[in-house]
Structures are given as structure tokens and as C-alpha cells.
Amino acid sequence: xxxxxxxxxxxxxxxxxxxxxxxxxxxxxxxxxxxxxxxxxxxxxxxxxxxxxxxxxxxxxxxxxxxxxxxxxxxxxxxxxxxxxxxxxxxxxxxxxxxxxxxxxxxxxxxxxxxxxxxxxxxxxxxxxxxxxxxxxxxxxxxxxxxxxxxxxxxxxxxxxxxxxxxxxxxxxxxxxxxxxxxxxxxxxxxxxxxxxxxxxxxxxxxxxxxxxxxxxxxxxxxxxxxxxxxxxxxxxxxxxxxxxxxxxxxxxxxxxxxxxxxxxxxxxxxxxxxxxxxxxxxxxxxxxxxxxxxxxxxxxxxxxxxxxxxxxxxxxxxxxxxxxxxxxxxxxxxxxx
Amino acid sequence: xxxxxxxxxxxxxxxxxxxxxxxxxxxxxxxxxxxxxxxxxxxxxxxxxxxxxxxxxxxxxxxxxxxxxxxxxxxxxxxxxxxxxxxxxxxxxxxxxxxxxxxxxxxxxxxxxxxxxxxxxxxxxxxxxxxxxxxxxxxxxxxxxxxxxxxxxxxxxxxxxxxxxxxxxxxxxxxxxxxxxxxxxxxxxxxxxxxxxxxxxxxxxxxxxxxxxxxxxxxxxxxxxxxxxxxxxxxxxxxxxxxxxxxxxxxxxxxxxxxxxxxxxxxxxxxxxxxxxxxxxxxxxxxxxxxxxxxxxxxxxxxxxxxxxxxxxxxxxxxxxxxxxxxxxxxxxxxxxxxxxxxxxxxxxxxxxxxxxx
Numbered sequence: 091x092x093x094x095x096x097x098x099x100x101x102x103x104x105x106x107x108x109x110x111x112x113x114x115x116x117x118x119x120x121x122x123x124x125x126x127x128x129x130x131x132x133x134x135x136x137x138x139x140x141x142x143x144x145x146x147x148x149x150x151x152x153x154x155x156x157x158x159x160x161x162x163x164x165x166x167x168x169x170x171x172x173x174x175x176x177x178x179x180x181x182x183x184x185x186x187x188x189x190x191x192x193x194x195x196x197x198x199x200x201x202x203x204x205x206x207x208x209x210x211x212x213x214x215x216x217x218x219x220x221x222x223x224x225x226x227x228x229x230x231x232x233x234x235x236x237x238x239x240x241x242x243x244x245x246x247x248x249x250x251x252x253x254x255x256x257x258x259x260x261x262x263x264x265x266x267x268x269x270x271x272x273x274x275x276x277x278x279x280x281x282x283x284x285x286x287x288x289x290x291x292x293x294x295x296x297x298x299x300x301x302x303x304x305x306x307x308x309x310x311x312x313x314x315x316x317x318x319x320x321x322x323x324x325x326x327x328x329x330x331x332x333x334x335x336x337x338x339x340x341x342x343x344x345x346x347x348x349x350x351x352x353x354x355x356x357x358x359x360x361x362x363x364x365x366x367x368x369x370x371x372x373x374x375x376x377x378x379x380x381x382x383x384x385x386x387x388x389x390x391x392x393x394x395x396x397x398x399x400x401x402x403x404x405x406x407x408x409x410x411x412x413x414x415x416x417x418x419x420x421x422x423x424x425x426x427x428x
Numbered sequence: 429x430x431x432x433x434x435x436x437x438x439x440x441x442x443x444x445x446x447x448x449x450x451x452x453x454x455x456x457x458x459x460x461x462x463x464x465x466x467x468x469x470x471x472x473x474x475x476x477x478x479x480x481x482x483x484x485x486x487x488x489x490x491x492x493x494x495x496x497x498x499x500x501x502x503x504x505x506x507x508x509x510x511x512x513x514x515x516x517x518x519x520x521x522x523x524x525x526x527x528x529x530x531x532x533x534x535x536x537x538x539x540x541x542x543x544x545x546x547x548x549x550x551x552x553x554x555x556x557x558x559x560x561x562x563x564x565x566x567x568x569x570x571x572x573x574x575x576x577x578x579x580x581x582x583x584x585x586x587x588x589x590x591x592x593x594x595x596x597x598x599x600x601x602x603x604x605x606x607x608x609x610x611x612x613x614x615x616x617x618x619x620x621x622x623x624x625x626x627x628x629x630x631x632x633x634x635x636x637x638x639x640x641x642x643x644x645x646x647x648x649x650x651x652x653x654x655x656x657x658x659x660x661x662x663x664x665x666x667x668x669x670x671x672x673x674x675x676x677x678x679x680x681x682x683x684x685x686x687x688x689x690x691x692x693x694x695x696x697x698x699x700x701x702x703x704x705x706x707x708x709x710x711x712x713x714x715x716x717x718x719x720x721x722x723x724x725x726x727x728x729x730x731x732x733x734x735x736x737x738x739x740x741x742x743x744x745x746x747x748x749x750x751x752x753x754x755x756x757x758x759x760x761x762x763x764x765x766x767x768x769x770x771x772x773x774x775x776x777x778x779x780x781x782x783x784x785x786x
Contacts, residue, residue: 120544120545120610120612121611122610122611123544123606123608123609123610123611124540124541124542124545124607153707154707155591155592155595155603155705155707155708156602156707157601157602157603157705159602160596276762297758298758299752299758300758300759300761300762304707304708304709304710304711305709305711305715306701307500307696307697307700308501308504308748311500311501312752314497315494315497315749315752315753316752318488318493318494318497318753319486319488319753319754319755320755332603332705339701343497343630344493356603357605358606358702361606426600426601
């Protein structure tokens with residue numbers, strides 16, 4: 091096949107089109123929204139400590155691209171910047187891999203390790219190895235009932251069951267009769283505990299619904315289907331901000347009277363709360379979890395302090411965000427730190 | 429799309445679609461049986477079986493709006509499953525299609541937002557990026573001769589990482605910013621993510637695109653030279669090349685078609701949800717491939733149709749939503765899904781075996 095002769099001829103129109111496109115683009119700016127409209131606000135930053143440089147590893151069970159974990163990490167980075175700490179972040183949703191990452195941190199001889207205990211049993215061995223190596227370990231986010239057994243120094247997080255129970259009570263106050271709890275990752279312990287907590291205190295009926303969290307159109311149609319199947323449902327409880335926003339779409343699509351409540355926040359969600367498409371959110375303050383975990387290790391190293399006295403977990407939630415207080419929080423959420 | 433360079437003489441290609449109907453011995457078999465032997469008929473009956481099953485088991489399915497919801501879910505699978513099926517007929521795989529959807533949506537969203545451009549600019553650039561990803565896949569496959577499974581597994585991983593890293597780099601977050609208040613958004617939404625009323629039922633526009641794309645793909649496969657090329661390169665690459673089929677062009681363009689499908693669905697996702705999460709889309713590529721395989725496309729290439737995957741996608745959507753409509757215990761959801769799909773495939777297999785038995 092003869093290619094050489096036609097290549098230059100074919101290239102010419104391509105160049106022409108590209109040039110035309112570039113010219114057109116220049117006249118295509120949006121007059122509303124976009125980056126230009128975004129306020130440039132700096133993150134919470136203060137001075138920097140003069141304490142000696144130290145290294146802390148933060149090892150979580152985050153799956154890639156989750157808004158929630160992004161906020162945890164930002165909190166950790168802020169604390170690290172303040173305390174002259176080199177932060178080494180790593181994550182893997184698979185418990186065995188997470189244990190390997192902790193081992194990796196031990197091998198690097200870090201000055202402290204912060205871990206999440208989504209699957210505590212898998213991490214038992216590496217935690218005792220870290221302790222044996224004289225590296226202090228603190229826990230955050232998940233594992234509120236296991237951290238002491240595993241020999242962790244401190245814990246920062248929310249008891250998922252307690253958070254679920256708080257939301258259940260709130261549903262009672264709202265006079266709800268039937269709620270559906272939407273689980274975006276089947277088999278995740280924390281998510282299941284939230285739904286169980288809701289079930290425990292909510293006086294109406296609670297059903298659970300599993301959706302495929304990596305496929306948003308399918309989340310939308312599955313919630314729509316559920317609302318159609320059972321028209322008695324008057325509250326949809328989502329377990330993450332993006333899913334709550336999708337659930338609100340499903341509600342209007344199904345022509346249902348249901349209201350939407352959720353766990354966790356993000357930028358768009360605060361907007362939806364002030365508009366009233368979402369009733370309220372239970373916030374576990376992920377930024378605080380990341381921040382405190384790093385800061386506690388810094389305090390321990392530099393001043394020998396124990397947060398929570400070394401006996402009690404430090405609870406970062408549940409805090410409710412609704413129409414009454416959303417304005418105060420929205421500006422922080424817009425920066426991606428709430 | 430057939431920008432053919434008619435350098436070579438007549439292109440003789442194996443007669444187009446379906447199983448070996450051209451085998452002389454089957455010539456005198458009755459029409460009904462011959463019809464049943466076509467791959468898309470088996471999957472059609474499987475889809476009907478699933479539909480009837482849920483019609484009985486789940487009363488809400490009988491409602492028109494429920495059907496619209498099921499078809500919507502099916503269409504979001506089907507829009508990508510059709511080009512994926514064409515690619516499979518052409519003898520190649522694409523494992524990157526699921527994350528490519530998200531990559532496209534991220535590109536459009538971030539470009540428009542960060543540069544404060546009309547969203548159509550983002551949409552067009554995203555199309556170019558998607559086609560480029562498809563071109564890269566195809567080019568790598570034809571240039572290196574590596575199995576497309578490996579090449580696109582690489583692209584799958586690359587895109588997964590790039591989606592996340594670039595989003596984080598550009599926006600500082602892992603999800604894109606809301607673009608719903610920007611110029612051109614409403615217009616783009618009406619193209620990619622609108623809905624209309626039919627007899628009081630709200631129907632999503634993706635369903636229309638899905639069926640139109642299927643019709644175009646069927647016409648291309650059965651009535652054009654390009655369609656013949658697809659069967660030829662999937663059947664036997666070397667003999668296809670020997671009779672003058674532009675193998676490289678065909679394969680690369682098929683990968684680019686998948687890119688187009690991913691772009692289209694990506695735009696739908698962007699304009700119906702306003703923001704995109706960078707970690708989405710992982711694992712969805714297997715659903716597209718399954719829809720194509722259930723729809724009668726051979727994993728080895730050279731055989732299949734564009735209509736089969738339509739029923740394959742419908743079967744997926746029907747089972748996925750039907751289980752919810754039936755109100756079954758959600759813990760069993762995945763297990764039900766697997767059993768129903770296997771059952772449907774077995775019906776498909778049984779029908780085609782019975783029909784082709786002499």
C-alpha cells in the first residue's frame with residue numbers, strides 16, 4: 091500500500107483544522123462559572139515549627155479517586171507542613187496490600203505511622219512489628235472498637251454505628267416512616283455499620299440497597315427502580331456525597347416524595363443542602379482525622395503528649411450539616427477541605 | 429468513514445455475518461431454523477425470557493416508566509457495547525473502554541472549567557482525546573503485533589492513573605468542579621442527556637442514540653465494504669491482507685470507534701451529573717464485553733452482529749434493575765445477576781444448537 095505520497099496531502103487539512111480550531115477556541119470563553127468565577131482562597135496555613143525534621147507514614151485503605159480520602163489527605167498534609175514533617179502517603183483497598191505498605195514504612199524507619207483499620211485482623215502482625223521496632227502507631231477513620239486491642243497509641247475517627255444511630259434518630263425527628271440505605275460498595279464493613287446503626291434507632295422500616303459505586307448511571311437507575319418498586323419510601327440515606335447527589339436526581343425522576351440524607355460532605359453537596367434538594371449530611375470531619383493523626387505523632391515525639399489520654403478515642407463525628415449551618419461550612423467545602 | 433484508497437483490485441471477502449449459513453448442506457433447511465441459528469436470535473429469545481420472568485416476578489416492571497428506566501440503564505451499556513462488539517468481530521479487545529469513558533468526561537469538564545471556556549470546546553477536545561486514545565490502542569496493536577488484551581490492559585492502567593493524577597493536579601481535588609452554570613451547558617445537556625415524554629413516560633435520549641447507533645452499525649456491517657473488512661480482519665488477518673483488505677486501517681479505525689462510543693457516554697455522564705469522579709469506570713469494560721459476548725460475538729473474532737449486543741445490553745439492564753424491582757434481598761444481588769446471565773446465555777446456546785442440529 092502506498093502511504094508516503096498521501097501522508098503530506100493528508101496532513102495539510104489536519105493542520106488547517108487545528109489552526110481553525112485554535113482560532114475558534116479563542117472566541118469561546120464562558121461568561122459564567124468556571125475557574126474565573128472560583129474564588130481564590132488559600133488553604134488553612136500557618137507558620138512552620140522549628141522542631142527537627144521527622145517522617146510519618148500515613149497508610150489508608152482508600153480506593154483511587156475518592157473525594158472523602160482526598161480531604162483526609164489534605165488535613166494530613168496541612169499538619170505535616172506545619173510541623174516540619176515529611177509525610178509519606180500510601181493506600182490500598184486490599185487489606186493484605188495495605189499491610190505490605192505498613193511493612194514498607196517500617197523498613198523505611200519512619201518516626202511514626204498512622205493507619206486506618208478497615209480490616210483490623212490483617213494489620214495485627216505489622217502493627218506489632220512496628221511497635222517492636224519502636225515506631226509509634228496511631229489509628230484513624232475506621233477501627234474505633236479495635237484500635238486498643240491492636241496496640242495502637244491513639245485513635246481519631248467516628249464510630250460508624252454511633253453515626254448511623256444519630257442519623258436514625260434524626261429521621262425519627264423528621265417523622266420518616268420508611269428509609270432505604272444505599273450501599274455503594276457491597277461488603278464494606280464501615281458502610282454496613284452505618285446502615286445497621288440507622289436500622290437500630292430508626293423507628294420506621296429500613297431497607298438496604300446495593301449499587302455499583304463505580305458506575306454512576308447504574309447507581310441512578312437502580313435507586314430510581316427501588317423508589318418505583320416501593321412508593322412508601324420517604325427517605326433515601328446515601329453513604330457518600332456523590333451518591334447523595336445522584337439519589338436526589340433519582341428521586342425527581344421517579345416522581346417520589348422521598349427526601350435525601352447522607353453521610354459525608356463535598357463541595358456540590360453543601361450547595362445542594364442550601365438549595366434544599368438534600369436535607370442534611372452527617373459529617374465525620376475527615377480533614378480533622380488526617381490532621382490530628384499527624385499532629386498527634388508530632389506532639390508525641392516532641393512533647394510526649396497523648397491525645398485522648400491514650401485511653402479513649404478522639405471522636406471527630408458525627409456532626410450534622412443542614413440548612414441552619416451550611417453557610418458557615420460551604421466556604422471550606424468549596425476549597426475541598428470539609 | 430471508509431476513506432478507501434482503491435489501490436487494489438476487487439476486494440473479495442468472506443460473505444458477511446452470522447454463523448456458517450453459507451455451508452451448502454444447510455441450504456434446504458427451513459427458514460425458521462435458519463433464523464434461529466443466527467446469533468442475535470438466540471440472545472433475543474434469552475432477553476425475552478428474562479423480560480417475561482421479571483414481568484411475572486416483579487409487578488412494577490409492567491409500568492411504562494419502569495421500562496424506560498431499564499432501557500436507560502441498558503442504553504448506557506449498549507452505546508459502548510456496540511463499538512466494542514464491532515471491535516471484537518474485528519478480532520480485538522479493548523479493556524480500556526470503561527475508564528476511557530471517564531477520561532473523556534474529565535477532559536471535557538476540566539478543560540471547560542479551568543479555561544472558563546464554552547463547554548462545547550471541552551466536548552470537542554474530549555472527542556479528539558478519545559479518538560487519540562483509540563488510535564493509540566489500534567496503532568500499538570497493529571505495529572507491535574502484541575495481543576490487544578495486553579496493549580489495552582496497559583492503556584487501562586495508564587488511563588486509570590492519569591485520570592486520577594491529572595484531576596488532582598488540575599483541580600486540587602479528585603472530582604471535577606460543577607460546570608452546570610457555564611455557557612453551552614444547557615445546550616450540550618439537551619444533546620447528550622435530555623429526555624422527552626412519550627405517552628406520559630419520561631424517556632431518556634440515550635435510548636434513541638443507542639438504537640440509532642445499532643441501526644447504523646448493522647447497516648455498516650452488512651451493507652458496506654468496511655463491514656466486510658471487519659469480518660475479514662477478524663476471521664483471518666493474513667488472508668484478509670492477501671486479498672487487499674487494509675487490515676491496519678480497519679483495526680485502528682475500530683479502536684477509534686470504541687473511543688467515539690466512550691466519548692459519547694462520557695459526555696452523557698458529564699451532562700447528567702455535572703461533575704465527574706476520577707476513580708469511576710473501573711470494571712465497566714467487562715460489562716461492555718459481556719454484553720457483546722452474550723449478544724453472540726465470538727471472543728475469537730470474525731463472527732457476531734451489532735443487533736446482538738443491543739439485546740445483550742438489554743439483558744444486563746433488565747436483570748440489574750429487575751432484581752431491585754422484584755424487591756429481592758440485596759445481599760444476593762450479584763449472585764442473582766450471575767445466575768440470570770448464565771441462564772440467559774445457556775438459553776442462547778441451546779437455541780442455536782437446536783436450530784443448527786440436522
